[in-house]
Amino acid sequence: METTQKHEPATWREGRRFRAWELGQQGWRQCRIAEALGVTEGAVSQWFKRARAGGQVELADRPRPGREPRLTAEQHARMPELLRRGAAAWGFVGERWTRERVAKVVRAEFGVKYHPAHISRLLRRWGFSLQKPVRRARQRDEAAIRAWRHQRYPALEKRGPDKPGRAPSWTRRGSNCSPPSCAPMPQ
Numbered sequence: 001m002e003t004t005q006k007h008e009p010a011t012w013r014e015g016r017r018f019r020a021w022e023l024g025q026q027g028w029r030q031c032r033i034a035e036a037l038g039v040t041e042g043a044v045s046q047w048f049k050r051a052r053a054g055g056q057v058e059l060a061d062r063p064r065p066g067r068e069p070r071l072t073a074e075q076h077a078r079m080p081e082l083l084r085r086g087a088a089a090w091g092f093v094g095e096r097w098t099r100e101r102v103a104k105v106v107r108a109e110f111g112v113k114y115h116p117a118h119i120s121r122l123l124r125r126w127g128f129s130l131q132k133p134v135r136r137a138r139q140r141d142e143a144a145i146r147a148w149r150h151q152r153y154p155a156l157e158k159r160g161p162d163k164p165g166r167a168p169s170w171t172r173r174g175s176n177c178s179p180p181s182c183a184p185m186p187q
Helices: 012-025 030-037 041-054 073-084 099-110 116-125 142-157
Strands: none
Touching (some): 012 030, 012 041, 030 041, 073 116, 099 116
16 A cells, blocks of 8 residues: 655645545544544545545645636735725715725726626625615704604603503403304203
8 A cells, every 4th residue: 555645734624534544544444434534434435546546645625616716815805905995085976885886996906807796795705794875864854853752752652541440351351152152052
């Protein structure tokens, strides 16, 4: 069998595969390795098949398939700082950020074009959350609303005392019979 090369695992999954290979080299059975590492025997079998075919290097993590990210890690790290400058600093009217505005900033700063729907995912990654403005009338009078809420509404809310001697209908005892089942039966 092949000698074990020391390789520092990049992830815990990779480390688990290397550990399985080491245990296999020590003579452990696949079912015991699977039990010890908390995986299925099929997984251990596949790992060993890959390692026997191409060596222990086959147990290392493989690069993820798909397109390379358009923004680098450094560019992603810079985006929150750029957005905190405010929308007005980027030539927009008002301080409200929209996905379209963020997409324009990304394109202006890094030359990368993103669809606005993808900008939502990026904003979550950058630590921003969706903010929906509260819809209010322009002619809203906050002082009048506050006065009504604290003076007029409590007076409307108070109700007079209940009439003495009369219980609410939901607490009164109902009758023992309900028509037509309680109608007298002819003898």
